[in-house]
Amino acid sequence: MPIKSYLALAYENQLEALRSELLDLGCEVIPSENKDVLVVVTDVPSQAEDEVLLERLQGLEHIRHLTLVSAFEDEKS
Amino acid sequence: MSTNTLDRRSFIKKMAALSAMAAAATMFPGIVFPNEQERGLPQGDGNIAWKKSPCRFCGVGCGLLIGVQNGKAVAVKGDPASSVNKGLCCVKGYHSVLALYGKDRLTRPLIRRNGKLEPASMKEALDLVASKMKDTIAKHGKDSVAIYGSGQWTIPDGYVASKLMKGVIGTNNLEANARLCMSSAVTGFMTSFGMDEPMGCYEDIDHAGVFVTWGNNMAEMHPVLFSRMLDQRLRRKGVLIIDFATRTTRSSTASDRSILFKPQTDLAVANAICHEILKNNWHNRGFLQKHCVFKKGKTNIGYGLEDNFKFTDEPKDMTLAEFKAFLEDYTPEKVSKLSGVSVKDIKYLASLYGDPNKKVMSLWCMGPNQHTRGTWMNNVIYNIHLLTGKISTPGNSPFSLTGQPSACGTVREVGTLTHALPYGTVDNEHAREKAAKIWGVPVGNISPKPTYHTVEMFRALDRGDVKFIWIQTTNPMVTMPKLKRYRDGAKKEGRFVVVSDVYPTPTTDVADVVLPAAMWIEREGMFGNSERRTQHFEKMLQPQGEAKSDAWQMIEVARRMGYEKYFPWTEENHVEKIWEEYYKFHEGDKHGIAPYEVLKKEPGVQWPYVNGKSTKWRYHVKYDPAAKGDSFDFYGKPDGKAWIWARPYEAPPESPDKEYPFWLNTGRVLEHWHTGSLTRRVSVLHQAVPHSYAELHPTDASRLGVKTGDKVKLTSRRGSLVLPASVNERGLPTPGQVFVPFFDEGLLINELTLDAFCPISRQPDYKKCAVRVEKA
């Protein structure tokens, strides 16, 4: 069950648009108050779904740049 | 999934988010995320709230963040958002909150009964102070009562004192201890520029290529700014620090060149630098022609050693040719003999100032200010910068530093000195009218004649001309020169001494009433630092015991004297209301101050504050909205020019001789601030420097047969003191010189010092008198 966090950069003045796109994908989003940067936290049940999500993230219309920061795998035994 | 798992997953998500925020912070400095995201994470230091305040100690005015937990101040860190210190403090700042919690804090009023200070209620004490003040005025006139305040007063404290004394009661018997440290800086600015306080700011440090420190041990006295200089030297090629001083200090060892001069001869060396600049045609002709005039004043102006000493200077015009002729007495060769500075070093200094490609910053504090020719010293440093046109632009900056957190804000800007008003001086009709209008008092209330400057005020107390004195936030029974006379005077029959302070001191020892004061962040207030920056701090803690702020103590007494209508504020809103009233004095683009709400928000605001912006450099049209024309505009003077003064070298009133063969120099150490009444209550600081000492040169020490820790006896014509010697420790005086820090109330070096002062600024010279040194 991977949990990942990213930093997403929006184009100038597109922060709000990017935020709603991310929310539509079911991500947790924390926008910065003073920069065009968002913290994105994803939580999906499986590795496969995670890969799909990543692709969709990268294809978003308003995203300028996406950087992975950390990833946790909460393993079941 | 169980709740447990859910908790864990949500925790991991928070950690993931936090990692991302931390990463974002490294990539985008200053990035801000909404606060609520950080809740619910593991605790660091419990519930510490961090609140901003300027430091309580020196005039640098570092921004601090005070950690407050359960109603107590528990920690300090530097405020990264403050442009003054950008997050760095010195050891005093880091431990400043410990100074609030000394076991012997004064928490209740004391009244002297049958020779003993006994506890009393606040009501009784304030009633007594008010009735004494009223009776004394009725019996002996308005000029028999005085208030002696402080550069550690907040701005509202000073404002209440000024309004009460000058506006309501109608006496100019108001002085502050900044007379002892900053008045030469003030008269220097007034005579050269017609307006007080530096034209530049600390940001000059980030631009200057050469720093010359004039008699100023910045590594210990202004360490945060010194570190900024060192930092610049590391970052930028060719940055030089030149230490020009009378003894070798930590600043000397950290500098690129240490140049030592004989006491008092800095005047001559500065003139020699001017001589060289003109001789080599390094002066800036266009600048001089357009923006400067030459003046000369009286010479052989005396030393103020006698009571009721009077002096008024008379400026006379001079030409550049005449100024050059005046400087003929100051060739490097002649001055080298007098000062002990080599011809090469004098020429080197001149070449640094004269090099058109170098930006030069001069920094000074007590060396040139505590000087019997202090005003002249300030003038001659400005002369160098004016001759070369190195002024009022980033990195070109004659910068007068201050020693107290609000010497500028409270004493110089509010004008808590005998000749001053919050705007202008008492001898100026327009200034009196303005003050009377804002204060709502008849203009006739404000006396046009200055009365006593600090030394003369304590002489008047000794003579009996002043019978009631209220001393706040300062410790004159440690700091007055020739201390014995003034201590004996204060103790005389028929004198009534009120002292407001936070700890018992030698000054509370002579008090008839002691009022416990709320200290620093136990009340709301503002300080103004060396670079015209006003900084607000909120009330973060409850005052201890019955303590009240100085301002509120005075308001309570004023009300008891029947002056309620002039002080109609509540204890909760008085700081805000006072600021609104004070604001009116400075309106306009030459000295406008920031509104209260702005001060509350900002890490500090520099005046002139015009159209929502601080002014970093004054007198240049590029940076200063008040400046007119196309470049420089010295609008402080009616002629729009800066004045270059011909100021000769004159000998000090007392020099070493056969009987008293040593120079005595006094000053501070990094760990202790002023009289140590605060810093000695801080374990770390006290334990680092537990007592005062006498620094000797090793050759003098071996001739006397003393080593570090041995007792030596210092004797001057005023008194004597036995204290431990210090050889090859922190500082290294020149042979024939002894240095003693003044913080130690157990070893009062001011018993020996001389109460000679600069006749223009009336600031005493604590740096030079003659003593004998013997093995004790």
Added chain:
Amino acid sequence: MTNKKSSYFIIIICGVLLSSAVFIFFAALQESKRPAETLQQPGSETMALPTEAGVFRRWAMALKYKDMPEGGSRNLATYYANRAYHGAPPLIPHPLVSEQGIGGRTCLQCHENGGYTEQFSAFAPVTPHPEWLNCRQCHVPKKTEGLFAGSNFEKLQAPPLGQAAMPGSPPVIPHGLQNRENCLSCHAGPAAPIAIKTTHPERVNCRQCHVPAQQEAEVFERPGGELGSNW
């Protein structure tokens, strides 16, 4: 629900992260329309505190740290006792070479890189901020045990160690990072107090797993400011 063994791993992406950070940063600069003049203002460069640049300082030592012997004599109790409150600058606990000078040239001889000193039979602790040369500005010795007057100051205690979300997860950073952003200087090497010594100095990018705990990480924020929040 059966007992699950939770484990975590973190994908090391430090290289990717940093290079992209640098890229983004410069891209952002290029996009901005600020004149070159303001960019060069030295004011914006000075004393950037708190800086996070120090996190990776001493990384070259990381592998050496791993192989260094135990044998440090410092423990957490004396470590905490040597300062006025949690977060205060520590005292100088030993006799000094010289009282003259600001310390940069003397103190850093031992405290820049550490190492064994015969004189004190101990490993010298390493300063996290060797760029500050006026050491004596903040660090002072103790010349007496006496006090001028007693104090009612209540010493702020350090928070407990090992605050982690769950067994095995990385503990949070329980102290402020201002002037102390370089982790390895205090948490690795023979001078590090055993209790706070990391078992894995070679992993270098500490802040990838260890994040600041809430309160101390919180930077004081103003609604506005001369410097804005962007200085």
